[in-house]
Amino acid sequence: MNLEWDVIASKLAWRGRFPVVIDRLRAREDGREMDYTYLKLSGGAVTVLGLDDENRAICVRQYRHPTGQVMLELPAGHVDRNETPAACAHREFEEETGLRIGDLESLGSFVPVPALSGFRMHMFIGRNLSQGEASLDESEILEVVRVPLCELREQILDDQYDHAGMISTVLIASQRGLLPE
Known part of the structure; x- marks a missing residue:
């Protein structure tokens, strides 16, 4: 067939x-x-699990109009034309959180909603954070939240979050042994 x-x-x-x-x-x-x-989305997007020295995930809370909800998610954004996913991960993380990533590791990518779009979500984990400078887009009003990894994993497994990028990134990093227990 x-x-x-x-x-x-x-x-x-x-x-x-x-x-x-x-x-x-x-x-x-x-x-x-x-x-x-x-x-028709080009370039894809990134989602970044940034970890501070106390093993807390750097998350953002923001309103998402299509869901009508304020959602907790990982810093994320669209890859610009002529930009690599890794460069986008560095840029978006600093723009949204005001923190720079020292060490960035790719966790792979996936197509979040293949029936709606073919764009790819590239997942990263970032460590060795330092102070940078936030620079939000005009459409962004964000609250940066630090969530202990153990709580975040438990809450994800308890079905408390809806953001596919965050769920996938945290669970893949955890499954690969990249996160402390």
Whole structure:
């Protein structure tokens, strides 16, 4: 069985912060056609688990309009054009927290919502933090929160958080033995 589809036409339906594209698809298996709407995001994004000297995760609380909630999450952001995910991780972490990362390690990447967009979330762990300078985007109002790792892991496993980037990053780092017990 051939599960792939071919794009036979594509159009930009809306241009804004997140461009919306409609592709006309044809199934290789049986020739049926359908329209598929998705977000065309380029560059991907990063999420950074920054750890201070007391083994606390540097998190941010901010309002997320699509959920209608203030969410606790790891510092994160979109990779700019001509920027590597690692450079983005350094930049976003300092912009959102006012702290610089001394040692940065990649934990890999994943596609958070493949039915909606093909963008990749790159996960990092940062250590040896030093004072930097916060520089928030116009759309950001953040509260920086330090959460003990043991509490954060327990709360994630107790289903207290919704942010996929934070959940994935903390659990992968923990599973790989990169976090203290």
